[in-house]
Amino acid sequence: DDPEKLTTFQARIDSGEKIEPKDWMPEGYRKTLIRQIGQHAHSEIVGQLPEGNWITRAPTLERKAILLAKVQDEAGHGLYLYGAAETLGVSRDELTEMLLDGRMKYSSIFNYPTLTWADMGAVGLLVDGAAIMNQVPLQRTSYGPYSRAMIRICKEESFHQRQGYHIMMKMAQGTTAQKKMAQDALNRFWYPSLMMFGPSDKDSVHSAQSMAWKIKMNTNDELRQKFVDQTVPQAEFLGLTVPDKTLRWNEDKGGYDFAEPDWSEFFDVIKGNGPCNTERLAARNKAWDDGAWVRDGLMAHAAKKRAAKLA
Numbered sequence: 201d202d203p204e205k206l207t208t209f210q211a212r213i214d215s216g217e218k219i220e221p222k223d224w225m226p227e228g229y230r231k232t233l234i235r236q237i238g239q240h241a242h243s244e245i246v247g248q249l250p251e252g253n254w255i256t257r258a259p260t261l262e263r264k265a266i267l268l269a270k271v272q273d274e275a276g277h278g279l280y281l282y283g284a285a286e287t288l289g290v291s292r293d294e295l296t297e298m299l300l301d302g303r304m305k306y307s308s309i310f311n312y313p314t315l316t317w318a319d320m321g322a323v324g325l326l327v328d329g330a331a332i333m334n335q336v337p338l339q340r341t342s343y344g345p346y347s348r349a350m351i352r353i354c355k356e357e358s359f360h361q362r363q364g365y366h367i368m369m370k371m372a373q374g375t376t377a378q379k380k381m382a383q384d385a386l387n388r389f390w391y392p393s394l395m396m397f398g399p400s401d402k403d404s405v406h407s408a409q410s411m412a413w414k415i416k417m418n419t420n421d422e423l424r425q426k427f428v429d430q431t432v433p434q435a436e437f438l439g440l441t442v443p444d445k446t447l448r449w450n451e452d453k454g455g456y457d458f459a460e461p462d463w464s465e466f467f468d469v470i471k472g473n474g475p476c477n478t479e480r481l482a483a484r485n486k487a488w489d490d491g492a493w494v495r496d497g498l499m500a501h502a503a504k505k506r507a508a509k510l511a
């Protein structure tokens with residue numbers, strides 16, 4: 201890249217200007233955005249599966265309607281994000297193919313199973329809670345289309361977190377068996393949720409450059425700390441216990457000291473060896489293959505229309 205162009209570009213970032221699709225940008229900036237926005241989009245799409253698992257088994261019609269709406273929102277979030285990625289010169293089909301053959305990642309969290317109805321509460325409370333903590337600062341990210349997608353997504357995401365909290369509250373105030381289910385769901389989702397923020401700062405290969413470009417606004421550890429500080433009082437209010445015996449309020453830092461997740465498990469999950477990796481990718485591949493006739497039909501129809509116009 202031309203050093204003069206690089207300096208001007210960095211000055212625009214430093215002054216808080218947004219970078220738009222037709223502006224000059226370093227190749228690394230473009231590639232990093234495609235990786236992060238693409239991974240984010242894939243997470244929304246794969247993230248429909250663990251909750252989709254409970255739509256037919258929701259305990260009431262009202263809960264079913266709410267869950268259905270939430271999963272539908274996630275499809276929408278995926279589409280806004282694919283749209284933002286497409287402005288960087290990559291097509292949605294290319295991104296999808298990279299997800300399906302394992303060249304691109306999606307969030308580690310969606311490789312864990314949802315075993316009971318209380319998991320819908322834990323996903324809302326913890327997974328959406330972590331997602332918002334990460335996404336709110338991304339509304340100020342330097343790339344215009346990503347920033348605008350984040351603004352719309354955050355509005356819906358805060359409703360998602362609250363619906364999770366409400367499920368957890370009902371379960372925690374229910375029968376002994378229901379309270380036990382809520383506690384069990386919190387126990388299973390706690391550490392995987394902490395992993396959503398990515399590896400600890402010393403192992404985060406992309407953070408320094410991504411923060412200099414304001415693609416990321418905070419480090420992984422900063423956001424993880426904020427998430428713990430926000431979530432522990434919520435769990436306490438519900439009468440539930442965070443599964444961390446080392447958890448202590450630290451007056452000096454004004455935040456909790458907490459146990460790190462098992463990072464070897466995290467790296468194993470992102471390599472493809474989590475409890476549900478195979479199942480999740482198989483489900484997405486099946487959906488893509490089953491939809492081939494629709495895509496082919498639409499393309500054939502469009503070609504016919506074009507030919508008729510030319511004739």
Ligand code: FAQ
Nearest residue numbers: 240243244247306307308331395396397398404405406407
């Ligand atoms: N899972 O150098 P860093 C949602 C990879 S929310 C898998 O720290 P970076 C809403 C990383 O790609 C979830 N892989 O990376 C919802 C890199 O590998 P690479 C989606 C991970 O990018 C809720 C390597 O580790 N949200 O879907 C993870 O600077 C409920 C080194 O890591 C976003 O994607 C992980 N957790 O920071 C939907 C937010 N963490 O590519 C349904 C946007 C790291 O070199 C239901 N993304 N890796 O092979 C980000 O903010 C960042 O990309 C981070 C990672 C913070 C996730």
